[in-house]
Amino acid sequence: MKNPQIPKGTPVKDEDKIYYDLLKEIEKTQISTIDESGKRLIDRSAAILGVFMTIIALSKEFPPPYLLSDPKTIPLAIAMLTLVIISQLSGFLLLMPGKYKLFQYNLTENEKEYKKIRKKRSVSLILEALVFSLPWFF
Numbered sequence: 001m002k003n004p005q006i007p008k009g010t011p012v013k014d015e016d017k018i019y020y021d022l023l024k025e026i027e028k029t030q031i032s033t034i035d036e037s038g039k040r041l042i043d044r045s046a047a048i049l050g051v052f053m054t055i056i057a058l059s060k061e062f063p064p065p066y067l068l069s070d071p072k073t074i075p076l077a078i079a080m081l082t083l084v085i086i087s088q089l090s091g092f093l094l095l096m097p098g099k100y101k102l103f104q105y106n107l108t109e110n111e112k113e114y115k116k117i118r119k120k121r122s123v124s125l126i127l128e129a130l131v132f133s134l135p136w137f138f
Contacts, residue, residue: 030118031117031118031121034094034118035094035095035121037125037129038094038095038121038124038125038128039091039095041087041125041128041129041132042088042091042092042095042128044132045084045085045087045088045091045132048084049081049084049085049088052081063077079135080135083131083132083135084132084135086131087128087131087132090124090127090128090131093124094121094124094125094128098117098120100116100117101113
C-alpha cells in the first residue's frame with residue numbers, strides 16, 4: 001500500500017485566521033450559551049405561570065365564565081398549563097449538573113465527553129423550546 005501524497009499547503013491568510021479564531025471562540029462558549037438560553041426560557045415560563053396564578057388569585061370566581069361557556073376550553077387550558085410546567089422542568093433538566101468524567105491524559109475521551117455534554121444540553125434546550133412554544137399554537 002502506497003502512502004498518499006500530501007498536497008502542498010498554502011500559508012494561512014489573516015482573514016482565514018480571523019474565521020478560525022471566531023469559530024474556536026464560538027465552540028468554547030457553546031455550552032454556556034445553551035445554559036443561558038435555558039435560563040431565559042425558565043424565566044419566561046415562570047413569568048407566564050405567575051401571570052396565570054395572579055389572574056386566578058384576583059378573579060372573583062374560578063374558573064372564569066368564559067372557560068365554562070365552551071367545554072373545549074377547559075382541557076385546552078389544562079394542556080397549556082401542563083406544557084408550560086413541562087417546559088420549566090426540561091429547563092431544570094438542562095441546568096442540572098451531571099457526573100462527567102475528566103481524563104487527565106486521554107484527550108480523545110475528553111472530546112467524547114464534551115460532545116456528550118453538548119448533545120445532552122442541546123437536546124434539553126430544543127425540548128424546552130418546543131414545549132414552551134407549543135401552547136401558543138392552540
